[in-house]
Amino acid sequence: MTEPHLKRRIGPGLLTAYGVGIMVGAGIYVLTGIAAGVAGVWAPLSFLLAGLVAVPSALAFAELSARIPEAAGDSSYIEVGLRRHGLAVLVGWINIVAGTVAAAAVLRGGVGYLTAIVDVPFVWGVVGFGAAMTVIALIGVLESLAFAAILTLVEVVGLVLVTGAGFAAAPVADWSAPPPPEWSGVAAATVFGFFAFIGFDDMVNVVEETKNPERSMPRAILWALALTALLYAMVSMAAVRSVPRELLGVSERPLALVWEAGTGTSALFLSAIAVAAAMNGVLAQIVMAARVLFGLGKRSPGLSVFRHAHKRFGTPVLGTLVVGAATTAAALTLPVAVLAEITTQALLIVFAIVNAALVGVKRREPEGPFVVPAYVPWLGMAACVAAFAASFA
Numbered sequence: 001m002t003e004p005h006l007k008r009r010i011g012p013g014l015l016t017a018y019g020v021g022i023m024v025g026a027g028i029y030v031l032t033g034i035a036a037g038v039a040g041v042w043a044p045l046s047f048l049l050a051g052l053v054a055v056p057s058a059l060a061f062a063e064l065s066a067r068i069p070e071a072a073g074d075s076s077y078i079e080v081g082l083r084r085h086g087l088a089v090l091v092g093w094i095n096i097v098a099g100t101v102a103a104a105a106v107l108r109g110g111v112g113y114l115t116a117i118v119d120v121p122f123v124w125g126v127v128g129f130g131a132a133m134t135v136i137a138l139i140g141v142l143e144s145l146a147f148a149a150i151l152t153l154v155e156v157v158g159l160v161l162v163t164g165a166g167f168a169a170a171p172v173a174d175w176s177a178p179p180p181p182e183w184s185g186v187a188a189a190t191v192f193g194f195f196a197f198i199g200f201d202d203m204v205n206v207v208e209e210t211k212n213p214e215r216s217m218p219r220a221i222l223w224a225l226a227l228t229a230l231l232y233a234m235v236s237m238a239a240v241r242s243v244p245r246e247l248l249g250v251s252e253r254p255l256a257l258v259w260e261a262g263t264g265t266s267a268l269f270l271s272a273i274a275v276a277a278a279m280n281g282v283l284a285q286i287v288m289a290a291r292v293l294f295g296l297g298k299r300s301p302g303l304s305v306f307r308h309a310h311k312r313f314g315t316p317v318l319g320t321l322v323v324g325a326a327t328t329a330a331a332l333t334l335p336v337a338v339l340a341e342i343t344t345q346a347l348l349i350v351f352a353i354v355n356a357a358l359v360g361v362k363r364r365e366p367e368g369p370f371v372v373p374a375y376v377p378w379l380g381m382a383a384c385v386a387a388f389a390a391s392f393a
Helices: 012-024 028-067 074-082 085-117 122-139 141-168 183-196 200-209 213-242 254-263 268-299 301-306 317-333 336-364 376-390
Strands: none
Touching (some): 012 200, 028 183, 028 213, 028 254, 028 268, 074 085, 085 268, 122 268, 141 213, 141 254, 183 213, 183 376, 200 213, 200 268, 213 254, 268 301
């Protein structure tokens, strides 16, 4: 019997765009306001610090994806690095649940923006939105990521326009005469920012569909992280320059306030861009979680039903359908905000374990196709534990 396999169709450009789309997602439309509320005009510094905090883990994932190019990502790394099959399967399920909850949260938010533009019942919006993204994910990974790249381009153009509007507005008092940084607020905003940059965990799950993954994956991870950190810093700088932190911190549409402050016109078009961002986020999470199920199916006999790829499309059909249905159901029924916070905290522990797995891999096999210094995974572990502790502060 022929071993099921996914088709290698993704180049470094699409892979980088996929990563940027995941990391920017719908989060930038909310996180910018939250960060500004707690860090004030120093919010851009928080996002740059968050990007730096994420670098060690990103480098660890880059090396592991080159050494162990398997779709299950974290789960495969832990299995090989720590030789703990039970822990590897548990981590795989945490990633699947986290991806499903994240997709459900973004799906709810996207439909909320959609109903502001189109008169459609919320329930039907969720069902239609979820079904459409599932179908696109089924058709093929190249088609899915090409569609996601178009959505990412729309998002980035919108964010550049908002940034321009923010710098065209009259500066607020705190921008003209900035107060000393409140380091507790900067630290809290850095934690929020770190959550935005963990999209490289999703990127490694399409490694079996990436051309020349030993070169493409590490480069795409680092490029996506750098571009996203720059975007968050620029957008947050425009926001704190043009709108008082008191308004940004309590607004559900902080970037709309920036646009209105700079142009004096309606920001309705941002609702359309937010819908595009939500589509991108939902599609990315469905693609990721289905690949984790595929990878677990290859390593775990009890999950072997998920190990089959479609002969024509080269996609894990059953996993995609299960994740798509679960995402839609969760968006309709679960308190996704609370679950999203819990699963994000769980992912920080997963990241710490993955960094530990790289330590194990390096001790047994120092050389590889892409190698980072030995201290990098230790830094990654420390950053993840610190961010986990800070999330309870």
